[in-house]
Amino acid sequence: MKDEHRKIEVCFSPVLFNDFRNPDAITVIVDILRATSAIVTAFMNGVSRIIPVETLEQAADYKRKGYMVAAERDGLVQPFADFGNSPFNFTRDRVEGKHIVYSTTNGTQAIHQASECFSVVIGAYLNFSALCEYLIRQKRDIIILCAAWKNKFNLEDTLFSGAIAERILQDKNYYTICDSTLAAIDLFQLAKTDLLGYIDKAAQRHRLRKNKLDDVIEYCHTYDLTTIIPVLKNDYLIAL
Amino acid sequence: MKDEHRKIEVCFSPVLFNDFRNPDAITVIVDILRATSAIVTAFMNGVSRIIPVETLEQAADYKRKGYMVAAERDGLVQPFADFGNSPFNFTRDRVEGKHIVYSTTNGTQAIHQASECFSVVIGAYLNFSALCEYLIRQKRDIIILCAAWKNKFNLEDTLFSGAIAERILQDKNYYTICDSTLAAIDLFQLAKTDLLGYIDKAAQRHRLRKNKLDDVIEYCHTYDLTTIIPVLKNDYLIAL
Numbered sequence: 001m002k003d004e005h006r007k008i009e010v011c012f013s014p015v016l017f018n019d020f021r022n023p024d025a026i027t028v029i030v031d032i033l034r035a036t037s038a039i040v041t042a043f044m045n046g047v048s049r050i051i052p053v054e055t056l057e058q059a060a061d062y063k064r065k066g067y068m069v070a071a072e073r074d075g076l077v078q079p080f081a082d083f084g085n086s087p088f089n090f091t092r093d094r095v096e097g098k099h100i101v102y103s104t105t106n107g108t109q110a111i112h113q114a115s116e117c118f119s120v121v122i123g124a125y126l127n128f129s130a131l132c133e134y135l136i137r138q139k140r141d142i143i144i145l146c147a148a149w150k151n152k153f154n155l156e157d158t159l160f161s162g163a164i165a166e167r168i169l170q171d172k173n174y175y176t177i178c179d180s181t182l183a184a185i186d187l188f189q190l191a192k193t194d195l196l197g198y199i200d201k202a203a204q205r206h207r208l209r210k211n212k213l214d215d216v217i218e219y220c221h222t223y224d225l226t227t228i229i230p231v232l233k234n235d236y237l238i239a240l
Numbered sequence: 241m242k243d244e245h246r247k248i249e250v251c252f253s254p255v256l257f258n259d260f261r262n263p264d265a266i267t268v269i270v271d272i273l274r275a276t277s278a279i280v281t282a283f284m285n286g287v288s289r290i291i292p293v294e295t296l297e298q299a300a301d302y303k304r305k306g307y308m309v310a311a312e313r314d315g316l317v318q319p320f321a322d323f324g325n326s327p328f329n330f331t332r333d334r335v336e337g338k339h340i341v342y343s344t345t346n347g348t349q350a351i352h353q354a355s356e357c358f359s360v361v362i363g364a365y366l367n368f369s370a371l372c373e374y375l376i377r378q379k380r381d382i383i384i385l386c387a388a389w390k391n392k393f394n395l396e397d398t399l400f401s402g403a404i405a406e407r408i409l410q411d412k413n414y415y416t417i418c419d420s421t422l423a424a425i426d427l428f429q430l431a432k433t434d435l436l437g438y439i440d441k442a443a444q445r446h447r448l449r450k451n452k453l454d455d456v457i458e459y460c461h462t463y464d465l466t467t468i469i470p471v472l473k474n475d476y477l478i479a480l
Contacts, residue, residue, distance in 0.1 A: 012393055015255055019391050151259050153252055153420040179443050180393045183427055190426055203419050 006141050008168050010161040010180040013148040014110045026140050027114035028123040028131070028164065031147030032156040033204050034085050034213075035107025037124040037220040038070075041087040043239045044126070044226045046096035050237040052108040053101055062101040068094075071103040075211045086216055099236075106147035111232060114145055120232035121240070125160065125220065130227035132167045134240070142168060144184075155187070155202040156220075159195065162188025195221050246381050248408050250401040250420040253388040254350045266380050267354035268363040268371070268404065271387030272396045273444045274325050274453075275347025277364040277460040278310075281327040283479045284366070284466045286336035290477040292348040293341055302341040308334075311343040315451045326456055339476075346387040351472060354385055360472035361480070365400065365460065370467035372407045374480070382408060384424075395427070395442040396460075399435065402428025435461050 011020045030036055039050055051067075053059050059071040060080045069081045070089065077084035083094075085104050102108060114120045118140060123131050135142055144164055146157035162184035168174050169185075176182065191198035196218060199205055208214040229240040251260045270276055279290055291307075293299050299311040300320045309321045310329065317324035323334075325344050342348060354360045358380060363371050375382055384404055386397035402424035408414050409425075416422065431438035436458060439445055448454040469480040 012252065013256060015259075016253060016391060016393070019255075149419075151256060152418075153256070153423065155419045155423060158419075158423065177443050177446065178392075179389075179395045179398075182441055183393065183395060183398065183423070186427060186430055187423055190430065201422055203417050206417065 004173065006139060006174050008142040008144070008165055008174050008176050008181060009178040010144045010146070010165060010184045012146050012153045012158065012180055013151050014113050014145065015151045017113050017145060020143050021116065022141055022143060023116060023118060024141055025117050025143045026119050026121060026135060026138055027117040027143045027145050028121055028135070029107065029110050029114060029145055029147065030123050030157045030160050031104070031107035031110065032124060032160050032220050033208060034087060034216055034220060035104040035147060036122050037126055037216070038085045038087040038090055039102070039122050039230050039237065040124040040126045040226060040228065042090035042095050042100065043228045043230050045090055045092040047090065047100055048097050049099040050230070051099065051101045051235065052111045052237065053103045054109050054112055056103060059101055059103040067101045068098055069101045073105050075208060075213050086213065087219060088216060106149060110145050110147040115232060117143065122230035122237065123160065123164065125223050126225045127227065127229055128163065129224045131229055132164060134229055135168060136171045139173060149204055154204050156199055156204055158184050159188045159191050159198070163192070244413065246379060246414050248382040248405055248414050248416050248421060249418040250384045250386070250405060250424045252386050252393045252398065252420055253391050254353050254385065255391045257353050257385060260383050261356065262381055262383060263356060263358060264381055265357050265383045266359050266361060266375060266378055267357040267383045267385050268361055268375070269347065269350050269354060269385055269387065270363050270397045270400050271344070271347035271350065272364060272400050272460050273448060274327060274456055274460060275344040275387060276362050277366055277456070278325045278327040278330055279342070279362050279470050279477065280364040280366045280466060280468065282330035282335050282340065283468045283470050285330055285332040287330065287340055288337050289339040290470070291339065291341045291475065292351045292477065293343045294349050294352055296343060299341055299343040307341045308338055309341045313345050315448060315453050326453065327459060328456060346389060350385050350387040355472060357383065362470035362477065363400065363404065365463050366465045367467065367469055368403065369464045371469055372404060374469055375408060376411050379413060389444055394444050396439055396444055398424050399428045399431050399438070403432070
């Protein structure tokens with residue numbers, strides 16, 4: 001493998017991330033249902049800055065200081081928050097030009113874990129093609145970090161990882177020797193002709209349905225509504 | 241889901257096991273290339289007891305006390321050991337009636353992690369059908385714990401997990417709501433008509449080939465050479 005070749009890897013859970021750490025890599029955070037889809041939506045609708053925080057205590061602190069706060073756990077909006085993490089909450093009239101504090105069950109923890117990498121970007125179907133083109137232009141190693149569900153492997157993040165990896169590996173500068181990446185690609189290829197049908201069997205979908213939050217699933221699997229790529233700068237996200 | 245129904249789950253890495261802990265479950269340890277295939281082979285060939293130890297220091301201690309010791313790291317036999325963990329080392333003339341101490345890169349750590357479950361059994365293609373029938377008869381929750389490769393997801397353990405899960409779920413008393421299990425089954429169904437061809441792309445196969453240890457791969461994917469099921473009793477393995 002020549003030195004100028006760059007590798008792509010998929011990490012199925014934040015708990016596994018220690019064995020992927022690579023200060024030269026760009027890490028793509030993936031939490032399709034629903035954190036990263038919501039974050040991309042917020043930037044589509046003009047949010048100025050998103051401050052991801054790990055704990056509900058931090059989120060409540062920000063609320064007391066006057067920030068607008070989106071916070072949920074297990075798919076449920078927290079009492080102190082302005083709203084939860086459905087992408088449909090991040091409407092232009094609410095978020096345009098604003099700084100929003102954001103804390104979710106899985107997604108924001110993953111962002112913080114990756115913060116020692118060269119850079120951290122936010123991935124979703126909503127910005128898929130722009131993200132892939134951006135990644136290929138950077139000529140750096142790529143780690144796709146699935147936010148997972150309470151540390152457990154999940155299908156919807158895995159399929160999206162497979163979608164990115166399949167596209168990136170079409171570029172001859174990239175390779176993988178990572179079994180997770182191969183598995184993600186194979187699962188995506190199995191699922192891609194009927195992504196929503198396949199996702200229907202995923203555990204996260206059942207959790208969302210139980211909480212009547214499954215109205216976002218089709219939206220979160222829509223390709224290329226935007227070319228915006230949210231990127232971590234210091235401890236907040238801005239549009240690249 | 242009725243109470244008498246039992247769930248089956250697949251855990252892709254020992255690092256993820258904390259979120260699967262279940263004192264009522266039987267845990268199946270899977271390290272197809274090569275630890276669990278070697279352990280099953282040893283029992284096929286009449287070994288009396290296998291003492292799995294986590295560290296090389298422990299293994300060397302046992303060696304000084306006069307035990308026969310199998311120990312490797314990264315596929316390489318340790319200097320103090322009698323032999324490494326190729327299944328082909330565990331011949332009848334060497335192991336029959338003996339107690340053998342065993343330490344590997346990934347497999348023995350997984351065994352120790354699972355030791356708080358109701359019981360721990362050793363799975364390989366070599367004892368596949370007997371293992372599945374045994375598991376179904378126990379009417380307990382099942383966790384399939386992949387030994388993985390230095391904590392990272394691997395394809396060969398995942399495929400075998402899919403093979404077990406597919407078979408177990410044919411029994412109406414079992415269900416799964418675990419995305420890992422669904423993924424493992426889908427990958428197994430994709431691979432099963434040409435298991436060796438599929439495994440050819442796995443990272444572990446490349447590591448074994450590099451060390452000229454890939455002669456065992458076909459053997460380790462052979463179904464049903466035995467009906468013996470190794471089980472953890474106190475801190476050693478015996479035939480059930």
